Amino acid sequence: MTAILIxxxxxxxxxFVLGLCIxxxxxxxxxxxxxxxxxxxxxLPGANCxxxxxPGCAQxxxxxxxxxxxxxxxxxxxxxxxxxLGRILGITMDAAKPVSCVVLCNGNETTTxxxxxxxxxxxxxxxxxxxPSVKQCAYGCVGLGSCIASxxxxxxxxxxxxxxxxxxxxxxxxxxIDKCPQHVLxxxxxxxxxxxxxxxxxxxxxxxxxxxxxxxxxxxxxVKACKFDAIKVENFCAVIDEEKCVNCGLCAKVCPVKCxxxxxxxxxxxxxxxxxxxxxxxxxxxxxxxTGENGTLGY
Amino acid sequence: MKTFKFGGIHPNENKLTSVLAIETMPxxxxxxxxxxxxxxKPAALIVKVGEEVKKGxxxxxxxxxxxxxxxxxxxxxxxxxxxxxxxxxxxxKTVFIEADGKEEWAEGLNTDExxxxxxxxxxxxxxxxxxxxxxxxxxxxxxxxxxxxxxxxKIDTLILNGAECEPYLTADHRLMLERPxxxxxxxxxxASFFPKDxxxxxxxxxxxxxxxxxxxxxxxxxxxxxxxLKPRYPQGGxxxxxxxITGRTVGNGQLxxxxxxxxxxxxxxxxxxxxxxxxKPLIERVLTVSGAAIKNKKNIKAPIGTMFSDxxxxxxxxxxGKMNLLISGGPMMGKxxxxxxxxxxxxxxxxxxxxxxxxxxxxxxPCLRCGRCEEVCPLNLKPILLANLAxxxxxxxxxxxxxxxxECGSCAFVCPSxxxxxxxxxxxxIMNANLAAIAKCKLQGS
Numbered sequence: 017m018t019a020i021l022i023x024x025x026x027x028x029x030x031x032f033v034l035g036l037c038i039x040x041x042x043x044x045x046x047x048x049x050x051x052x053x054x055x056x057x058x059x060l061p062g063a064n065c066x067x068x069x070x071p072g073c074a075q076x077x078x079x080x081x082x083x084x085x086x087x088x089x090x091x092x093x094x095x096x097x098x099x100x101l102g103r104i105l106g107i108t109m110d111a112a113k114p115v116s117c118v119v120l121c122n123g124n125e126t127t128t129x130x131x132x133x134x135x136x137x138x139x140x141x142x143x144x145x146x147x148p149s150v151k152q153c154a155y156g157c158v159g160l161g162s163c164i165a166s167x168x169x170x171x172x173x174x175x176x177x178x179x180x181x182x183x184x185x186x187x188x189x190x191x192x193i194d195k196c197p198q199h200v201l202x203x204x205x206x207x208x209x210x211x212x213x214x215x216x217x218x219x220x221x222x223x224x225x226x227x228x229x230x231x232x233x234x235x236x237x238x239v240k241a242c243k244f245d246a247i248k249v250e251n252f253c254a255v256i257d258e259e260k261c262v263n264c265g266l267c268a269k270v271c272p273v274k275c276x277x278x279x280x281x282x283x284x285x286x287x288x289x290x291x292x293x294x295x296x297x298x299x300x301x302x303x304x305x306x307t308g309e310n311g312t313l314g315y
Numbered sequence: 316m317k318t319f320k321f322g323g324i325h326p327n328e329n330k331l332t333s334v335l336a337i338e339t340m341p342x343x344x345x346x347x348x349x350x351x352x353x354x355x356k357p358a359a360l361i362v363k364v365g366e367e368v369k370k371g372x373x374x375x376x377x378x379x380x381x382x383x384x385x386x387x388x389x390x391x392x393x394x395x396x397x398x399x400x401x402x403x404x405x406x407x408k409t410v411f412i413e414a415d416g417k418e419e420w421a422e423g424l425n426t427d428e429x430x431x432x433x434x435x436x437x438x439x440x441x442x443x444x445x446x447x448x449x450x451x452x453x454x455x456x457x458x459x460x461x462x463x464x465x466x467x468x469k470i471d472t473l474i475l476n477g478a479e480c481e482p483y484l485t486a487d488h489r490l491m492l493e494r495p496x497x498x499x500x501x502x503x504x505x506a507s508f509f510p511k512d513x514x515x516x517x518x519x520x521x522x523x524x525x526x527x528x529x530x531x532x533x534x535x536x537x538x539x540x541x542x543x544l545k546p547r548y549p550q551g552g553x554x555x556x557x558x559x560i561t562g563r564t565v566g567n568g569q570l571x572x573x574x575x576x577x578x579x580x581x582x583x584x585x586x587x588x589x590x591x592x593x594x595k596p597l598i599e600r601v602l603t604v605s606g607a608a609i610k611n612k613k614n615i616k617a618p619i620g621t622m623f624s625d626x627x628x629x630x631x632x633x634x635x636g637k638m639n640l641l642i643s644g645g646p647m648m649g650k651x652x653x654x655x656x657x658x659x660x661x662x663x664x665x666x667x668x669x670x671x672x673x674x675x676x677x678x679x680x681p682c683l684r685c686g687r688c689e690e691v692c693p694l695n696l697k698p699i700l701l702a703n704l705a706x707x708x709x710x711x712x713x714x715x716x717x718x719x720x721x722e723c724g725s726c727a728f729v730c731p732s733x734x735x736x737x738x739x740x741x742x743x744x745i746m747n748a749n750l751a752a753i754a755k756c757k758l759q760g761s
Binding site: 131132135136137139141142144145146147148154194 | 400404405406650651653677735738739741742745746749753
């Protein structure tokens with residue numbers, strides 16, 4: 017009996033003493049945190065993707081609470097989250113500009129000729145060390161998917177030897193952008209209808225045509241078709257001026273090689289500003305920091 | 316018999332061309348001379364499109380300390396200057412020359428032989444530099460830089476590298492048999508840059524018995540010692556050759572002159588002789604054309620800038636349906652090529668047309684942890700560890716001696732699971748370089 021009792025006693029007393037130590041330490045060395053930061057952190061998606069420019073959600077929350085900078089946004093949360101954050105922090109957040117990743121290459125294994133029978137390790141960077149690319153085009157997507165591992169949202173996939181972005185899954189965090197040796201991944205603003213030039217080849221039209229039936233040949237048809245002067249050809253490759261472009265699709269219609277594809281994004285419906293009832297007496301409970309007039313909100 | 320201490324393998328020698336004399340290939344109609352044929356900065360262009368050039372005229376000057384000049388291998392007109400595939404796998408700025416067939420030498424070049432003793436050390440070095448000579452064994456390190464080591468390093472041993480440990484290649488072997496006097500004079504010129512008490516060795520693998528005999532007969536009058544080596548790959552590597560002949564070990568991050576040694580290739584010694592005594596720039600080289608898929612295997616002397624396709628034509632074409640792999644260089648360290656439009660450069664020691672399906676159809680299997688790659692590594696590294704770190708934690712690979720790896724390929728050769736060890740190590744090297752470049756950008760940005 018004592019064989020059990022003695023260790024039991026020793027252990028329970030030890031537990032008690034150590035518990036007291038922990039209690040003391042937690043009181044003595046308590047670090048005060050801003051409850052606002054905790055609240056904001058809890059509201060953020062918690063993916064720690066780094067799209068905001070901070071290492072993780074907690075750091076972003078701390079910075080946002082500290083500076084109350086209305087231009088800081090979480091690209092993943094979008095308009096909804098901005099609205100909520102603004103309400104809690106008592107500031108008017110800028111409208112979020114949701115972005116999404118897009119591939120500037122349209123050459124899959126049926127349209128682009130292959131350079132050689134590559135048998136080495138399956139990594140784009142490893143290919144670039146010994147060959148211009150797996151395909152004859154030295155500029156486009158290599159197609160071995162070095163970028164896929166960097167995506168936390170399962171939005172990248174290799175289809176027919178070409179990287180394809182799932183526009184529903186992509187949140188526009190930009191983690192994949194510098195994982196591409198060819199620099200064919202780019203962030204573009206999300207719009208219901210969005211056109212981009214899916215080619216980066218700077219070879220002359222005839223040369224591009226020889227190895228890829230989908231590559232831009234710099235024929236200038238799109239330039240002539242554009243009514244907004246938003247597209248020009250530089251180094252035998254069309255470039256769209258994002259500011260002038262209205263995404264009408266005239267250029268895509270005339271493109272003989274079909275290298276101006278359309279991406280349709282599902283846009284979250286804009287949240288209507290809160291409706292203010294006539295019975296509002298300006299108690300500021302709904303919006304504590306705003307010193308608005310009776311019946312107005314800071315939106 | 317002497318050999319190096321750690322690791323090494325002995326692949327099937329396949330020296331199919333060792334009895335064939337060197338043939339001089341006629342200059343093809345179109346020559347493509349890349350501006351980057353060496354380690355260091357590409358040469359700086361000094362000619363324009365449409366310009367008439369003479370044979371041996373300088374096309375591009377050395378650009379910076381570690382760089383080498385590039386010369387025209389024939390007389391003719393510059394057709395275009397454009398990016399073109401290079402045997403390193405990348406696109407490199409290349410000068411295309413349309414040969415006029417006159418082969419006119421530029422003034423003052425290719426003169427009658429003079430005695431190098433008349434020239435001062437400075438003049439000799441200038442001639443080597445102006446001739447654009449680089450290490451012709453494969454690495455392509457500019458020779459004039461090698462010949463002017465830091466003042467505080469004392470060189471007491473000079474080694475002529477006639478090991479030629481790569482299978483198939485016989486270019487150095489043939490050079491030693493056919494032009495021994497010129498090679499030895501070249502070696503004497505290199506030796507004259509250093510103090511008198513210099514010990515000079517000529518290291519030749521024992522599978523070239525005729526070359527060893529000839530060299531012993533010729534070298535005794537110069538006071539050079541010929542060392543016969545046990546055939547073993549990679550004996551032709553600088554560090555391995557020094558270890559095999561002198562017993563000294565070139566440690567981590569050290570260069571040969573840190574242990575008082577210098578190694579020069581047979582072809583480099585010949586080029587030095589021609590540059591100093593005849594004022595002839597490096598515009599041609601001897602290379603081996605071999606492999607089962609080419610009709611006539613040959614040792615040829617080809618102008619630098621000759622396209623591989625012209626060499627195929629000269630050697631009777633390819634056996635139909637046999638060709639599987641085109642390699643520039645030896646089978647162990649050479650690079651597979653995707654095009655016949657690649658020009659011969661100063662470091663192309665051979666062109667191989669391989670028919671073996673084994674090479675092309677290999678399949679990677681999981682690592683057995685057998686440790687054979689560690690056994691054969693001549694630098695005592697752990698190749699499988701480096702290859703695994705390349706896939707998981709590239710930065711950590713540095714701690715395990717990533718930068719020391721010379722990519723000799725011994726580990727991948729013995730691997731029973733056919734793992735792409737060397738390619739992963741190369742991958743780790745570029746990824747580390749990328750990380751360093753990004754870190755540098757960030758540092759400058761802030």
